[in-house]
Amino acid sequence: MFREFNVTLVCALVVVAGLISSPAFAQTPEEALAAIQSDAAKAASDFKGFSAARGENFFKTKHGNEWSCASCHTENPAAPGKHAKTGKVIQPFAPSANAERFTDPGKVAKWFKRNCNDVLDRVCTPQEKGDVLAYLLTVKK
Amino acid sequence: MSKYYKNFPRRLVSALLVMGATMSIAQAGDRVEKYSGENRGKPAQPSQVNAKFQQECSTCHIAYSPGLLPAASWRKVMSGLDKHFGSDASLTDQEDKEITAFLVNNASNRWNASTAPLRITETAWFKHKHDSHEIPQAIWKNPKVKSPANCAACHQQADRGDFSERNIKIPK
Secondary structure (H helix, E strand, C coil): CHHHHHHHHHHHHHHHHHHHHCCCCCCCHHHHHHHHHHHHHHHCCCCCCCCHHHHHHHHHCCCCCCCCCHHHHCCCCCCCEECCCCCCEECCCCCCCCCCCCCCHHHHHHHHHHHHHHHHCCCCCHHHHHHHHHHHHHCCC | CHHHHHHHHHHHHHHHHHHHHHHHHHHHHHHHCHHHHCCCCCCCCCCCCCHHHHHHCCCCCCCCCHHHCCHHHHHHHHHCHHHECCECCCCCHHHHHHHHHHHHHCCCCCCCCCCCCCCHHHCHHHHHHCCCCCCCHHHHHCCCCCCCCCHHHCECCHHHCCCCHHHECCCC
């Protein structure tokens, strides 16, 4: 009986510890990519998948304005970035270096809208977003 | 011609009287209205905090304490977030409403001017506290400061609304 109780207790503790240590993320970055992919397929009938190389190029290039994505998220997205205007530190952008990235769909949508507007004066297409995320997922810590 | 000179002494006297009157009004005004009414709130720290404000307004810079600007300024800032100092900082309507209410309720309680600047760094109290008597002006060119809006470059507890002198460290 004592033994049985112990096993139950251990199980309960393991479950509780698991709940505490892994914050309840609404999605994984891979799920975020899958959601963008279904948008991309809907937006263009000739959609052929994402390209990390194209994403890297998009990320590091200016698009007519003062900033590229890399101006704030740095050329190495595994490293901390810095806001190009205010100098405030920005946590690393690559999911390998920052477990919170691309786990909150509301936050992802909000910042794609804002930052694409700053960099390109328009929203990013699903193709562009997916290419960037595909690139970020290849960045090692 | 003669008409003007005949009246000259009287004109002089009235001109002097007017000058004297405006000067004493201006002096009295200075004594009553510190920084011409553009004063930050007291106490510096709001007694309340708001989680939405902390989360949404501390991503690109520190969350500026509400008491640093008057309510009218905050309304202006919050109604133009899609074009916010050259950045898109737009929020959902619900977020905007909640944060605006927090800022307006905790805005400066000592601001008596009718002005409503968008920047803290353009207020009379800010300019006075950071003029050349207080700080060598070359400091603003230091890349570690970058912008006067970068309060935390010198005020080490700026993100908590603490600007007291013992927590100032000017970067070298």
